[in-house]
Amino acid sequence: MxxxxxxxxxxxxxxxxxxxxxxxxxxxxxxxxxxxxxxxxxxxxxxxxxxxxxxxxxxxxxxxxxxxxxxxxxxxxxxxxxxxxxxxxxxxxxxxxxxxxxxxxxxxxxxxxxxxxxxxxxxxxxxxxxxxxxxxxxxxxxxxxxxxxxxxxxxxxxxxxxxxxxxxxxxxxxxxxxxxxxxxxxxxxLLPPYYDPLSRHWRLNPAPLSDPEFVKYLENQWELFLSTNELPGVSASTLWEVGKAFLRGSIIAFTSAKKKSTLTKQLVLERDITNLEREVSADTTELYRYKLNFKPIVASIKNDLNRWFDRPLSWMGRISLIKMNVLPRILYPIQMLALSVRLRRDSESDRH
CATH class of the missing domain: 3.60.10.10 (Endonuclease/exonuclease/phosphatase)
Known part of the structure; x- marks a missing residue:
């Protein structure tokens, strides 16, 4: 039920x-x-x-x-x-x-x-x-x-x-x-008080017909069916009725396998998201939040500063780069996360 x-x-x-x-x-x-x-x-x-x-x-x-x-x-x-x-x-x-x-x-x-x-x-x-x-x-x-x-x-x-x-x-x-x-x-x-079965009718979903892999699979299955069942004593009507049942089973098998593969990937992503959420909820220390949010941003800023170091930029150009590129990237996490950020001198950043 x-x-x-x-x-x-x-x-x-x-x-x-x-x-x-x-x-x-x-x-x-x-x-x-x-x-x-x-x-x-x-x-x-x-x-x-x-x-x-x-x-x-x-x-x-x-x-x-x-x-x-x-x-x-x-x-x-x-x-x-x-x-x-x-x-x-x-x-x-x-x-x-x-x-x-x-x-x-x-x-x-x-x-x-x-x-x-x-x-x-x-x-x-x-x-x-x-x-x-x-x-x-x-x-x-x-x-x-x-x-x-x-x-x-x-x-x-x-x-x-x-x-x-x-x-x-x-x-x-x-x-x-x-x-x-x-x-x-x-x-x-919620379990219903009694079982109410529904009559189901299979219908072909036309969406997979735009998939070349699916079309090629159907062609191979149909050739396999004809090579096995097209015998002298079998009438065309019987062959067609059996062929429809065979194709329906092949289509169901293909779409079910593809749906299962897609669902497996989705479940893996959902499980990763759930594990990350539980990891964040379990460790609420400021050090963990700093490592999770600020360290990637700081590393990215350092890489950009190293790339810009040898560029022929004026002082006003460097100031504009800091204002337009660096500051917005660090202001958002500082405003959104309740962290007491300890300022320290970084020789690699200061020299730029």
Whole structure:
């Protein structure tokens, strides 16, 4: 029985068409069925444009194209029936209730999730029948969702609250890799009350036909099939029907292998990003931050100064190079990182 995969993510604006397409494609690849997105920075008309591809139902609360914005995306194959919807006119929260697999459910998304959910619980329930799923699933894991560069601090600001009546049907709650935003997404699986199988029909994806390697592979497979099965006693109709099944299997094998190879590379990159995030969160000393951020910049500046040393430049030209090239490269990390930089004389830099 497949789980209902839900995900919450602070996207920090998806009004750029490329970023929006990448996020929707990533959600489709991960087989997300309910997506709760915050900080969309979209208007009402722009929110409606998200209803494409795998998205069947969309519920949103807008403010303007510069800030706030909440949206709930529901997969087109999910049998959800809406009953009521409550939304904020300032784009801070949205609340929907409805039927999913015959059960009454409540979905909520808040901009400042912890505070507003606590207030909501205390207002509507005297004894809150909710628990934080991410804490229940990972009681001993120290992981974070957001990293503040100016303050060099880590925090958890997104949580999954579930009812205790369905706590035994939840399947894992994970903090995923930070890929499209400065926030990491939180995903959770929910087991439906009964199995609802879907009839699947195979269709040819025309995109691989533009790949010369794929076309060459099909030609070789078809020649192999004809050389093996084109016999005197076999009719043309039988040969064609069997050939279609053979080609379909060959196409599935090729695309699956290529998809697996691409996914493996992506997982390696995501694992590297996750390891780096954990390494940074584990070592928060100033020396580590200096080595990670300043040493590469200082080395690059030294290389540039060595290259410019023998150039026939005037004093004003050298001053302009420092102002336009060197200073902007060191001002940004100094402003963004809370470091006490100790100044020392560097003979190699001073002589330039």
């Amino acid at each position: 497949s789980n209902i995969k839900m995900i919450t993510l602070n996207v920090k604006g998806i009004n750029h068409i490329i970023k929006g397409c990448k996020i929707l494609s990533s959600l489709k690849k991960d087989r997300v069925q309910i997506a709760l997105l915050q900080e969309t920075h979209l208007t009402d008309s722009e929110h409606l444009k998200l209803k494409r591809d795998w998205v069947g139902q969309i519920y949103y609360s807008s403010f303007n194209s510069k800030s706030r914005g909440i949206v709930i995306l529901i997969h087109k194959n999910l049998p959800f029936t809406l009953n009521t919807i409550v939304r904020d006119t300032d784009g801070r929260f949205i609340l929907i209730t409805g039927l999913l697999y015959g059960e009454q459910i409540l979905l909520e998304v808040f901009m400042h999730q912890i505070l507003l959910i606590d207030c909501f619980i205390q207002t509507f329930w005297q004894k809150p029948p909710l628990c934080v799923r991410i804490t229940v699933c990972n009681p001993h894991v120290k992981d974070f969702i957001f990293f503040s560069h100016p303050h060099f601090s880590f925090s958890r600001i997104d949580y999954m609250f579930v009812s205790r009546s369905v706590l035994d049907r939840t399947r894992g709650c994970l903090i995923n890799t930070c890929a499209f935003s400065d926030h990491s997404s939180v995903s959770m699986g």
